[in-house]
Amino acid sequence: MSKQYDALVIGAGHNGLACAAKLARAGKKVMVVEANAELGGLAATTEFAEGFKASVAHTLPQLTDKLVKDLELHKHGFSFASEHLETLGLKEDGSDALRVTGDTVTGVSQDQVDAYKRYSAQMQKFAKAIAAFWQKKPPMIGDKSWASVSTGIQFGLNLRLLGKTDMREFTRMIALPAQDVMDEQFEDEHLKAVLAWDYTMGNKLAPRSPNNAMINWLYRLAGDASGFNKLPIAKGGMKGLIDALAASATSAGAVIKTNAAVKKVVVDEETATAVGVELADGEVVHAKAIISNADPKTSFIKLLGTRYIDIQFTHRINRTRTDGQTAKMHIAIKGEPKFNGVSRADGRMIIAPKMSYIENAFDSSKYGEIAQDPAMEIVVPTMHDASLAPEGHHVISITIPNVPYKVKAGWETEKANLQSAILNKLEAYAPGIKDQIVASDLLTPVDLESRYNVTGGHWHHGELALDAWWMNRPTYEASQYKTPIDGFYLCGAGAHPGGGVMGAAGSNAADVVLAASK
Amino acid sequence: MLTIDAKDQGNHIDLRLQQSPFFPRIKELCLSEQWTEWNGYQTPTYFLDSYIEYYATRNTCAVFDVSPMKKYIIEGPDAEVMMNRLTVRDVRKQKVGRVTYTVWCTDEGRIIDDGTLFRLAEDKFMLCAADPNLDWLELGAIGMDVTVYENSYDMAALALQGPTSCALLKKLGFTGIENAKPFDIMYFPFEGGELMISRTGFTGDLGYELWVDPNDALALWDALFSTGFEYGIRAMGDESLDMARIEAGLLAPAVEFNSALHTVEFRHDQTPFELGLDWMVNFKKPSFSGREALLKEKEQGPKWKLVKLDFEGQKSAQGSLLYADRKCTKEIGYVTSGMWSSVVKASIGYGFVKAEYADGPIFAEIYYQKEMRWYQKVVEGRKHEGAFWWPDRARQTPPADT
Numbered sequence: 071m072s073k074q075y076d077a078l079v080i081g082a083g084h085n086g087l088a089c090a091a092k093l094a095r096a097g098k099k100v101m102v103v104e105a106n107a108e109l110g111g112l113a114a115t116t117e118f119a120e121g122f123k124a125s126v127a128h129t130l131p132q133l134t135d136k137l138v139k140d141l142e143l144h145k146h147g148f149s150f151a152s153e154h155l156e157t158l159g160l161k162e163d164g165s166d167a168l169r170v171t172g173d174t175v176t177g178v179s180q181d182q183v184d185a186y187k188r189y190s191a192q193m194q195k196f197a198k199a200i201a202a203f204w205q206k207k208p209p210m211i212g213d214k215s216w217a218s219v220s221t222g223i224q225f226g227l228n229l230r231l232l233g234k235t236d237m238r239e240f241t242r243m244i245a246l247p248a249q250d251v252m253d254e255q256f257e258d259e260h261l262k263a264v265l266a267w268d269y270t271m272g273n274k275l276a277p278r279s280p281n282n283a284m285i286n287w288l289y290r291l292a293g294d295a296s297g298f299n300k301l302p303i304a305k306g307g308m309k310g311l312i313d314a315l316a317a318s319a320t321s322a323g324a325v326i327k328t329n330a331a332v333k334k335v336v337v338d339e340e341t342a343t344a345v346g347v348e349l350a351d352g353e354v355v356h357a358k359a360i361i362s363n364a365d366p367k368t369s370f371i372k373l374l375g376t377r378y379i380d381i382q383f384t385h386r387i388n389r390t391r392t393d394g395q396t397a398k399m400h401i402a403i404k405g406e407p408k409f410n411g412v413s414r415a416d417g418r419m420i421i422a423p424k425m426s427y428i429e430n431a432f433d434s435s436k437y438g439e440i441a442q443d444p445a446m447e448i449v450v451p452t453m454h455d456a457s458l459a460p461e462g463h464h465v466i467s468i469t470i471p472n473v474p475y476k477v478k479a480g481w482e483t484e485k486a487n488l489q490s491a492i493l494n495k496l497e498a499y500a501p502g503i504k505d506q507i508v509a510s511d512l513l514t515p516v517d518l519e520s521r522y523n524v525t526g527g528h529w530h531h532g533e534l535a536l537d538a539w540w541m542n543r544p545t546y547e548a549s550q551y552k553t554p555i556d557g558f559y560l561c562g563a564g565a566h567p568g569g570g571v572m573g574a575a576g577s578n579a580a581d582v583v584l585a586a587s588k
Numbered sequence: 589m590l591t592i593d594a595k596d597q598g599n600h601i602d603l604r605l606q607q608s609p610f611f612p613r614i615k616e617l618c619l620s621e622q623w624t625e626w627n628g629y630q631t632p633t634y635f636l637d638s639y640i641e642y643y644a645t646r647n648t649c650a651v652f653d654v655s656p657m658k659k660y661i662i663e664g665p666d667a668e669v670m671m672n673r674l675t676v677r678d679v680r681k682q683k684v685g686r687v688t689y690t691v692w693c694t695d696e697g698r699i700i701d702d703g704t705l706f707r708l709a710e711d712k713f714m715l716c717a718a719d720p721n722l723d724w725l726e727l728g729a730i731g732m733d734v735t736v737y738e739n740s741y742d743m744a745a746l747a748l749q750g751p752t753s754c755a756l757l758k759k760l761g762f763t764g765i766e767n768a769k770p771f772d773i774m775y776f777p778f779e780g781g782e783l784m785i786s787r788t789g790f791t792g793d794l795g796y797e798l799w800v801d802p803n804d805a806l807a808l809w810d811a812l813f814s815t816g817f818e819y820g821i822r823a824m825g826d827e828s829l830d831m832a833r834i835e836a837g838l839l840a841p842a843v844e845f846n847s848a849l850h851t852v853e854f855r856h857d858q859t860p861f862e863l864g865l866d867w868m869v870n871f872k873k874p875s876f877s878g879r880e881a882l883l884k885e886k887e888q889g890p891k892w893k894l895v896k897l898d899f900e901g902q903k904s905a906q907g908s909l910l911y912a913d914r915k916c917t918k919e920i921g922y923v924t925s926g927m928w929s930s931v932v933k934a935s936i937g938y939g940f941v942k943a944e945y946a947d948g949p950i951f952a953e954i955y956y957q958k959e960m961r962w963y964q965k966v967v968e969g970r971k972h973e974g975a976f977w978w979p980d981r982a983r984q985t986p987p988a989d990t
Contacts, residue, residue, distance in 0.1 A: 338874075340874060341874060342875045370731075371730065375731060376673075376731030377666075377669050377670075377672075377673050377732070377875065378874075379875070380695035380877045380878065380880075381673075381694075381724070381727050381728050381730075381877040382694055382695040382727070382877075383695055384727070384730050385727045385730065388730050388731075554880070
């Protein structure tokens with residue numbers, strides 16, 4: 071038997087690293103194995119062209135101050151390039167962009183400003199009521215432990231403490247399609263589209279989709295690493311955060327091994343207990359706890375093997391919706407980008423003039439086609455962090471939702487089609503930008519899948535919706551980080567609370583592993 | 589314009605039952621014209637008289653068409669792993685050329701179905717069940733390197749059951765069949781192809797099941813019935829088979845148990861422990877579907893128990909409620925199957941009772957008719973261990989030529 075660890079984490083995504091750091095800091099002997107050369111998974115920062123660096127996930131709305139403090143990330147080099155990006159709704163005609171920040175919005179009529187203030191206050195109230203539960207193991211039906219029962223009670227109590235009116239509104243609104251929420255609150259079509267944006271990010275959903283979970287938005291609101299209701303970005307790109315997480319782990323003794331893909335989880339055949347992993351090169355590493363940062367499908371079906379788990383449980387895992395719907399494009403340009411109606415491209419810029427624009431793009435995607443009018447979220451990290459591009463150059467980081475995983479005509483031809491649709495749209499909003507392009511890198515959901523070993527290339531490791539939330543994430547019997555197989559745990563975005571660069575799944579999983587080792 | 593070709597689409601009014609490859613012969617012999625439906629097939633309830641057919645299984649031999657059985661092939665490198673996880677017995681111990689009777693359960697340990705598992709090769713199994721199970725097998729195949737497909741329509745089958753069955757097969761030239769032990773599989777050349785014979789059946793008596801290419805089905809039937817005349821062969825229907833299987837202590841789906849995937853009411857399905865199949869559940873296997881739930885049930889004890897009962901008197905207790913006392917004040921369960929058994933000379937049956945009463949006295953409240961008038965009586969049911977009817981010849985190898 072080779073070296074014995076207390077815990078072995080499969081995958082050095084931000085959750086895997088957060089989990090490893092927390093365990094190592096609690097005195098555990100930890101190893102992290104990562105298939106890729108770079109750390110971070112979907113939060114990795116890569117040099118996509120010489121001197122140009124970009125991160126797949128590009129903002130940090132969900133990161134919590136608690137995690138930053140618990141893991142002493144600032145001490146380990148983490149800082150913000152910007153503590154807050156304004157959200158800008160771009161206008162094609164060149165008029166001033168609509169600006170949303172905190173409780174205020176500009177570029178709309180006064181009644182819309184007032185409506186937004188009311189809406190924002192209510193959303194923040196909702197977000198605060200449930201924010202504490204992101205940092206906790208969810209309850210489980212049938213789990214009579216005090217931790218489980220009290221969490222359930224506390225959840226009910228927090229909702230009740232909203233007061234009768236707001237609690238009623240919470241239960242009414244929580245599963246509404248974004249469009250219904252927006253239509254009942256606002257008149258301004260552009261404002262509606264910009265505010266609906268965060269409801270569906272990363273999911274295979276559009277404003278009209280039911281079950282599209284205001285939850286997603288409340289998640290994004292809940293982060294408070296740079297203050298509540300802020301949209302920060304990390305210095306050095308996501309790498310800044312990832313390196314700090316890794317340093318927090320290694321400084322406490324954790325060992326991180328890259329280029330070490332896991333072939334399978336080693337299970338003791340007599341006791342059906344996970345006891346280690348076999349790496350692609352044949353090396354076997356033994357550990358008391360095997361913690362998977364991979365998505366649930368990869369974790370159970372590919373790495374563990376379904377032979378060890380029950381059939382209906384396997385079926386539920388296999389049915390988790392993992393078709394990614396989000397593409398990412400990184401563009402290296404010469405000079406500063408100039409967008410219509412924006413003096414400096416230093417905010418989060420959204421191209422979505424109205425909700426039906428997003429919905430139409432979604433409709434194309436639904437039928438396996440490339441939308442010719444893509445909706446996009448654009449961030450220029452180099453406006454805040456010059457280290458990411460050579461002098462006099464910039465990086466444009468674009469998130470494109472409504473891009474199908476399964477494309478009818480095949481990605482061989484459609485990737486070029488998608489690229490030209492994106493660039494044409496970009497050119498329409500930033501005339502002349504095409505001529506500034508030095509290099510670019512487009513990642514379709516299929517590229518994300520193969521590059522980062524995530525089933526379907528799904529940002530959240532599986533849809534983040536009410537049916538796959540809290541005690542049903544990824545499914546019951548695996549929603550408390552432990553799984554039906556002793557010694558095998560989940561710590562990725564497929565576990566509660568889910569996607570976004572949050573680290574809570576990793577941190578919560580570490581708590582569960584620590585409790586089990588006592 | 590959309591046009592629908594009636595021939596291609598089928599006729600939605602004239603939806604006849606399917607007919608098995610043996611149907612032309614069955615139709616000829618089925619003087620009663622009493623039919624029932626089984627898996628979409630037209631199946632005889634009885635040919636002439638169910639008692640005569642039943643007596644044939646006990647005294648000579650009888651043939652039951654099991655072609656409507658659902659047959660599935662599981663093939664590939666993970667076939668053993670898949671079936672070992674899907675079923676409760678240890679499939680790793682099952683040798684090639686052997687059949688086992690087994691059950692499969694939900695994650696909650698509730699029975700989905702029972703059936704016979706044939707190990708055709710190291711990496712190939714055939715699963716036979718009375719009801720469709722393809723969806724469950726497909727779920728069981730997730731993450732496994734296997735191919736699962738239904739073989740029901742490519743294989744016709746006859747059960748030949750009764751004391752003269754072995755002698756008849758030998759007479760037909762299937763030399764060596766006498767060496768087949770219970771649950772063995774053997775192959776013989778037949779009509780230029782291959783006939784698979786397993787020493788299996790649903791009557792508890794000496795008997796075999798013959799698995800044949802549908803194209804050779806009538807030739808097999810004709811061979812059996814021409815040569816079989818001297819061996820007292822008869823065709824048997826559904827009713828006589830049911831009588832034989834009750835005597836044999838065998839369970840019928842949708843009678844003794846209700847598939848957990850079809851049950852609507854909470855816990856109106858069953859577990860292996862409730863059905864007395866404890867011996868089958870192999871906890872030495874570290875993982876199989878339902879293991880954790882079944883282990884818990886084993887520790888806590890089942891809520892219900894299926895018991896074999898030998899009732900006083902001669903009246904069948906079929907459909908009776910069961911009580912803990914002769915005054916019928918404490919209702920404890922019900923009779924799932926009951927009959928007057930001619931060979932055992934007793935009113936026998938199965939009772940499904942709440943576990944805490946399984947070891948106490950059990951009484952059945954029987955309603956019966958005499959010339960249309962209804963009567964009621966209460967009889968005690970004494971518990972019976974093992975099958976009611978399990979003659980030595982069913983176990984002997986080679987079996988005696990009766």
